[in-house]
Amino acid sequence: MKRDWVILVCGAAAIGALGWSGDNYFIRLLTILCMYATLAQSWNFIGGFAGYPSFATAAFFGLGAYTSGVLQNQGLPILMCWGLAGLCAAVFAVLIGGAILHLRGHYFAIATLIIAEMLREIVNTTPNLTGGGMGLNLPILRISVDVQSRVFLLAMLVLAVVTTAAAILLQRSRLGFGLRCIQQNESAASILGVNAYQYKTAAFGMSAVFVGMAGAIYASWVNYIEPPDVFDILIAVKPLVMVLLGGIGTIFGPIIGAMVLLALEELVWRNFLTVHAAALGVIIILLVLFLPNGLFSLLKDLSAKRAKQ
Amino acid sequence: MTVLLELKSVSRQFGGLNAVNDVSFQVSQGEILGLIGPNGAGKTTLINLITGVHPATSGRILFDGQDITKMRAHQIARKGLARTFQVVQPFPKMTVLENVATGALFAGGATGLKDAFAQARQHLEFTGLGDSVDKLASTLTLAKRKRLELAKGLAMRPRLLMLDEVNAGLNSMEIDDALRMIRTIAERGVTIIIIEHLMKVMLSTAQRIVALHYGQMIADGVPDAVLRNPRVIEAYLGSKYAAAHSGSSA
Numbered sequence: 001m002k003r004d005w006v007i008l009v010c011g012a013a014a015i016g017a018l019g020w021s022g023d024n025y026f027i028r029l030l031t032i033l034c035m036y037a038t039l040a041q042s043w044n045f046i047g048g049f050a051g052y053p054s055f056a057t058a059a060f061f062g063l064g065a066y067t068s069g070v071l072q073n074q075g076l077p078i079l080m081c082w083g084l085a086g087l088c089a090a091v092f093a094v095l096i097g098g099a100i101l102h103l104r105g106h107y108f109a110i111a112t113l114i115i116a117e118m119l120r121e122i123v124n125t126t127p128n129l130t131g132g133g134m135g136l137n138l139p140i141l142r143i144s145v146d147v148q149s150r151v152f153l154l155a156m157l158v159l160a161v162v163t164t165a166a167a168i169l170l171q172r173s174r175l176g177f178g179l180r181c182i183q184q185n186e187s188a189a190s191i192l193g194v195n196a197y198q199y200k201t202a203a204f205g206m207s208a209v210f211v212g213m214a215g216a217i218y219a220s221w222v223n224y225i226e227p228p229d230v231f232d233i234l235i236a237v238k239p240l241v242m243v244l245l246g247g248i249g250t251i252f253g254p255i256i257g258a259m260v261l262l263a264l265e266e267l268v269w270r271n272f273l274t275v276h277a278a279a280l281g282v283i284i285i286l287l288v289l290f291l292p293n294g295l296f297s298l299l300k301d302l303s304a305k306r307a308k309q
Numbered sequence: 310m311t312v313l314l315e316l317k318s319v320s321r322q323f324g325g326l327n328a329v330n331d332v333s334f335q336v337s338q339g340e341i342l343g344l345i346g347p348n349g350a351g352k353t354t355l356i357n358l359i360t361g362v363h364p365a366t367s368g369r370i371l372f373d374g375q376d377i378t379k380m381r382a383h384q385i386a387r388k389g390l391a392r393t394f395q396v397v398q399p400f401p402k403m404t405v406l407e408n409v410a411t412g413a414l415f416a417g418g419a420t421g422l423k424d425a426f427a428q429a430r431q432h433l434e435f436t437g438l439g440d441s442v443d444k445l446a447s448t449l450t451l452a453k454r455k456r457l458e459l460a461k462g463l464a465m466r467p468r469l470l471m472l473d474e475v476n477a478g479l480n481s482m483e484i485d486d487a488l489r490m491i492r493t494i495a496e497r498g499v500t501i502i503i504i505e506h507l508m509k510v511m512l513s514t515a516q517r518i519v520a521l522h523y524g525q526m527i528a529d530g531v532p533d534a535v536l537r538n539p540r541v542i543e544a545y546l547g548s549k550y551a552a553a554h555s556g557s558s559a
């Protein structure tokens with residue numbers, strides 16, 4: 001556990017230092033990395049620890065983006081808007097979770113899949129409040145572009161660190177312990193006194209709060225949001241791929257996965273624009289077939305082998 | 310003796326099947342009750358009803374005077390009713406110690422993870438798994454998995470422990486060990502309901518036996534009387550044998 005904290009602090013310091021000295025393209029990449037890490041880490045709470053495959057990430061992201069966008073246009077301070085976006089996403093997740101967390105496996109996945117579509121329709125039909133299909137402009141920060149890019153990197157970095165810290169704390173907590181039991185055998189967990197419903201709902205709420213804030217920061221960062229952008233199904237699929245890539249149910253697996261996926265996006269996908277969705281599919285299939293425990297498990301195996309020699 | 314568990318005309322239907330049909334009996338504090346019946350008689354279903362895995366279709370279940378019929382599984386577990394599963398259900402990706410700590414943490418009143426692990430160690434020593442604490446549960450042999458189930462149940466600090474075929478599939482030496490353990494647990498004041506097909510186990514542990522057949526209770530009494538009961542013999546061996554047997558012994 002101590003080692004986890006050391007890695008977290010060192011990693012955050014490294015990204016901060018790199019960002020401070022890098023050019024704006026590099027800063028943009030690091031900001032996206034931190035955002036991806038937050039999304040992946042958040043998905044891991046419900047999908048990894050509790051074993052409930054959620055596609056609600058896009059819903060929480062878009063909800064956070066729109067909550068913050070609408071509130072900011074009402075003149076509320078930006079930090080308060082980001083916080084309220086997280087709160088709003090978490091409350092929404094707890095309410096929705098209460099209705100769908102009795103579903104298991106594929107049924108749960110399908111139920112979560114429609115949440116983003118539902119929110120997207122709500123935004124589309126309320127143009128007076130949200131701008132509808134026209135999208136929503138956010139107030140522009142009156143600071144230089146160079147400073148702005150660094151401010152948003154810092155914001156995303158802090159969010160990613162907080163989310164990872166939550167994962168570290170969760171792993172050694174009563175809640176985390178109960179979620180691992182639920183993941184492996186829910187009915188046996190209930191018989192041992194685990195309040196499965198309450199724990200799953202808590203995990204679902206945790207998987208929403210930081211995503212909502214990430215959506216809010218993203219909205220402020222890009223200044224303009226529209227439904228197809230922030231409720232994009234890829235926002236729900238990518239975190240899942242990142243976690244599978246890195247290592248499900250681990251602390252740093254999601255972050256490793258975020259790095260690898262971002263690298264793939266930048267290096268491969270921009271050269272194969274038309275087939276990148278197919279590439280994503282191929283990666284998922286290869287992962288499930290050949291590396292079900294992710295890259296992180298590969299690292300672990302290697303270090304275990306070295307220790308034996 | 311005070312009544313710890315009371316079933317009042319408890320029934321459970323699965324579609325058109327009466328898995329448990331109008332069953333009523335009481336279990337006193339400190340008693341060891343045996344539950345017998347041929348395969349499919351409804352023994353495990355009855356345990357599932359008591360522990361809240363399935364809700365009863367009708368009837369009431371009282372534990373220590375409190376109605377637990379409508380309670381959910383985790384609430385019943387925290388009241389002090391523990392069980393083992395006939396088909397063992399460990400958490401495969403957890404160590405043996407973690408498996409047992411779960412029971413201590415969520416139902417056994419452990420104050421935190423540290424306390425739960427300390428308590429789990431004691432229960433593993435008692436059940437003879439002290440040397441396997443750090444092994445993954447999925448790597449244990451069947452006999453050890455059965456003992457792991459027992460340790461998990463004990464970690465919940467139960468007042469009533471239900472043992473669903475903890476001896477099935479074990480050799481006779483392992484059974485003797487298990488029986489010694491069960492008697493020790495009973496001596497500590499834990500009330501026990503034991504389901505078993507092995508008559509040797511029943512006769513040497515149970516003080517009273519309830520027999521089920523097609524979901525109905527067909528006998529309730531001291532072991533010798535229940536095992537001589539013609540309806541019980543008929544349930545196990547058929548009506549012809551029962552007629553011949555009760556004819557010759559009468």
